[in-house]
Amino acid sequence: MTPAARHFWLPVADDSHGYGLTRHAFPGRRADAGSAEPAHCGEVFALATPSEMDWICAPTCRTCNETLKAGHPG
Numbered sequence: 001m002t003p004a005a006r007h008f009w010l011p012v013a014d015d016s017h018g019y020g021l022t023r024h025a026f027p028g029r030r031a032d033a034g035s036a037e038p039a040h041c042g043e044v045f046a047l048a049t050p051s052e053m054d055w056i057c058a059p060t061c062r063t064c065n066e067t068l069k070a071g072h073p074g
C-alpha cells in the first residue's frame with residue numbers, strides 16, 4: 001500500500017535563490033490546494049502551474065526539505 005500523500009513539491013515565484021523560482025513543499029495535495037498556500041518553511045506563496053523548465057531549474061527549498069525530514073512540519 002502506498003501511503004496517502006501528505007505534501008507536494010511545487011516551484012513557486014520566489015527570488016530568494018536567484019532563478020526566480022524555488023521548489024517548496026506544501027501540505028496536503030496539489031489538487032486540493034487553493035491559489036496561495038503556506039509552505040512547510042512558513043512562508044505563503046501563490047501557486048501557479050510551473051513549466052517543465054521550472055521543475056528542472058528551480059532549486060529545492062532547504063528549509064522545507066529539512067522540516068519534512070525532521071518529521072515536524074509546521
Ligand SMILES: [Zn+2]
Binds near residue numbers: 041
Ligand atoms: Zn520552503
